[in-house]
Amino acid sequence: MGHSQAEKAATRARVLQLASRKVRTEGVTRPGVAELMKKAGLTHGGFYKHFASRDDLIAQAAAVALAEGTAKMQRSARKNEQDPRAGLIDAYLARHHRDTPDTGCALVSLGASAGRGDQGFKEAYEKQVRTYLELIEGLDDSEDAHAEAMLTLSALVGAMLMSRAVADQDFSDELLETVAERLR
Known part of the structure; x- marks a missing residue:
């Protein structure tokens, strides 16, 4: 790969990484192209050298996040x-995971x-x-490892989602701790 191709690939990867963090914190409808490109130190015009459309970027960023x-x-x-x-279970239901959604599990966000x-x-989400x-x-x-895995993953994702969504910090902590204790 030539120098300019390597630079282009690195730039594209940097934009995707920034976008993947944004979609985890703000969802897929919020991040704008101009905002992401500015954060990446690029112009809005350079966007189309890397992606076909905003939808293309968001889909790829979501796949990276997942x-x-x-x-x-x-x-x-x-x-x-x-x-x-x-x-x-302990790592997933940790306060640190709750408090850093930009690097957290994309199944939640x-x-x-x-x-x-x-x-x-939907296929990318299902794959994850x-x-x-x-x-x-x-x-x-x-014997029922598959069913237990479904229950465990559902409880992990649900508890994390609720712990991020409630206003009361003590209640948020209680959700994480109680679900972790019950799953263990």
């Missing part, structure tokens, strides 16, 4: 060698948008759900 979670979930499970499932999104968006389910299921050797 995919980034896999490595985080795997690392979380490895934090507790004796009980990887508990390690994953993009769920409603995926439900209203086009087929490609299935990936997480496989990961969680692999931590459980019980």
Whole structure:
């Protein structure tokens, strides 16, 4: 890859990373092209060198946001060698995860948008759900591991969503702690 092609790829990756953070915090309807390009240190005119449209950028940013979670979930499970499932639960339902949605799990922030999104968006979301389910299921050797994985992932995502949405900080903490305790 030539120098200018490498620079173009790096710039595109930087814009996608910024956009993936924005869609996790603001959803898919809010981030504007001009705002994202300015934050990336680029002009609005340069946008079309990298993306066909705003929809193209948002779809790719959502896919990046969704995919980034896999490595985080795997690392979380490895934090507790004796009980990887508990390690994953504790990391996912941590206050830090709640307080940093820009780098947090995109299943939480993009769920409603995926439900209203086009087929490609739904497929990307579903792919991530299935990936997480496989990961969680692999931590459980019980007969109903698949059902338990579905219950666990649903509880994780739901608890995180609610903990971010409520106004009372103590209640938010209680949601995280209680669900984590019950899942463990």
